[in-house]
Amino acid sequence: MFCPNCGFAVDKNIQYCSNCGKAFKTDNISLIGFSDKINDPAFQKYKKDSNSWSAIFASILAAIAIIAFPIYGMATGELEWPESLYYGIGIGSMFILIALIQILKRSLEKTWDGVIIFKDTYKQRDFRSRFKQYDTVYVMKIKKDNGHTKKHKWRNIPGPYHYYRVNDRVRHHKGFYYYEKYDKSHDSQIICAACNFFNEIELDACKRCKCPLLK
Ligand SMILES: [Zn+2]
Ligand SMILES: [Zn+2]
Known part of the structure; x- marks a missing residue:
């Protein structure tokens, strides 16, 4: 992980930053960085x-x-x-x-990392309907580290659209769907990598499927 104060690369289990000396709270430390709990047998x-x-x-x-x-x-x-x-x-x-x-x-499929590069919401006429009905469309694009772009589109139900921000660094874990965020330190909720249920950030395991939360 990196020190949130000075950006220096430090060992994950360290108590103080070896560069600037800032003390890490054990609660905060695990909210930055990709978690190795994905290797849990669950x-x-x-x-x-x-x-x-x-x-x-x-x-x-x-x-x-x-x-x-x-x-x-x-x-x-x-x-x-x-x-x-x-x-x-x-x-x-x-x-x-x-x-x-x-x-x-x-x-x-394989595990890959990327960055959220684009988010947009717009209204679109629903042409299947006889009435003037509009759908709300949510679009999100991720630039993978290999250069390819992955696009998500949700109609009316935003799914995890609001959970991710532009410039968020994310990891897709093989065999699962949505993304683990590198920096979860500003969040009050955390998405379960297995079942995509949103849990309070304080919890250690998903309320719905009992898989460990990645932090
Ligand atoms: Zn530091
Ligand atoms: Zn779950």
């Missing part, structure tokens, strides 16, 4: 559990499709046996394939 378990749930959910949808198509075919006479079964198997395997691709994508 995160591995959370990933494993959410993969299992995706697989179970997809299998249930697949089973429903395989049963429902032949029933629909018989009831309406619109689909012949065994074509109705083939339709069911086709749609059912799509559900399973989509789940497998998502699981694979999550397991192959």
Whole structure:
């Protein structure tokens, strides 16, 4: 971490800055810097559990499709046996394939760092509606250290839009979604890296999923 007073690079567990001598409060010290608590086994378990749930959910949808198509075919006479079964198997395997691709994508991606470079909110006409209705759109862009840009867009529900500020240094942890902030020292809330629930900054573990909060 870096000394909040003089910016000197200091060891994480040190009590005083070795450059300017400023005493660090143990509470504050962990609010600056990326946390190594991401290595806690709770995160591995959370990933494993959410993969299992995706697989179970997809299998249930697949089973429903395989049963429902032949029933629909018989009831309406619109689909012949065994074509109705083939339709069911086709749609059912799509559900399973989509789940497998998502699981694979999550397991192959890497941890990366970046900086929030852009935030904007604007109104946009909702053209699906017959009335003059406007959506509020929230846009946030992150410049990754590898030079690529990642863009987020939320419609009407800002999600974590207000949590991040332009110039915030952030880390994306592989297999998870939103970002850990490098500097959490000005915040009253902290986002859970696993389930994205907002917790009070004083807590050590997420109220919803019990994963450690990264600080
Ligand atoms: Zn210092
Ligand atoms: Zn959580």
